[in-house]
Amino acid sequence: MSNLKDEQWSDQRLVTAVLNGHRHAFGLIIKKTEGLVAQMTFKMINSPGDRKDIAQDVYLKAFKNLRGFKFQSKLSTWIGQIAYNTCLHYLEKKKLVLIDNFGEDGEIPENNFNKDVRNDTEEKLFSKELANMLHTEIEQLKPLYKTLISLYHQEDLSYAEIAEITSLPEGTVKNYIFRARKMLKENILLKHKRNEL
Structure with a gap:
């Protein structure tokens, strides 16, 4: 194998190299x-021990099925699909609830968590507190x-990529x-109001 840096390997070269025994x-x-x-x-599975087993299972499935990868999507998207389906299968087997069922919300506005920029230490403390609160609520x-929020906001995947994975x-x-x-x-506002009482 050549001395190209790790990040310079294209999906096609990586797959070909693996199939050739590298x-x-x-x-x-x-x-x-x-x-x-x-x-x-981490977002779909609560048990730390099971997370490790599932991650290993994902890569085992990817390795076994690599010959069937047709390059119709990015390799990462394909492996993301395997991860999602493996987690989904685990949750179904454990009879765990994947989402809450409640009514449709109609139109979906394109708004991310907007932050007003204030100044200095007070703002930094507030931002850190808000980030911690947000992390707690996401969990x-x-x-x-949890998974969709993470893929969109933390992995920076597009709606189309997430749709393909899931x-x-x-x-x-x-x-x-x-x-x-x-x-x-709603949960953050509710807790904030409760803390003010």
Whole structure:
């Protein structure tokens, strides 16, 4: 194998190298996708021991099925699909609730968590407190909402990429992300008001 840096390997070269018996190349695939797989398993699976087993299972499935990868999507998206489906199968087997069922919210506005920029130490403390509160509230969401929020806001994946990974229609992905944001906002406001009493 040539001395190209790890990040310079294209999906096609990596897959070809693995299929030709170069184990180092599969290590590079893991290195390129482990953040995505970790995000998904951490958000969908509560048990730390099971997370590790699931991540190993994801890469075992990817390795076994690599010959069938057709380059119709990015390799990371394909491995993301495997991770999502593996987590989903685990949750179904454990009969755990993936999302809460409640009414449709209609139109989905394109608003991210907007931050007003104030000044100095007070603002930094407030931002840190808000970030901690947000992290805590995200962890309280049902697995699917948690996962979608993470993929969109932390992994910076597009709605289309998330739809491809989860096999959900793009409109459903947008709707679920909107619902998750709405729940987060309501829960944070509720706790903030309770703390003021």
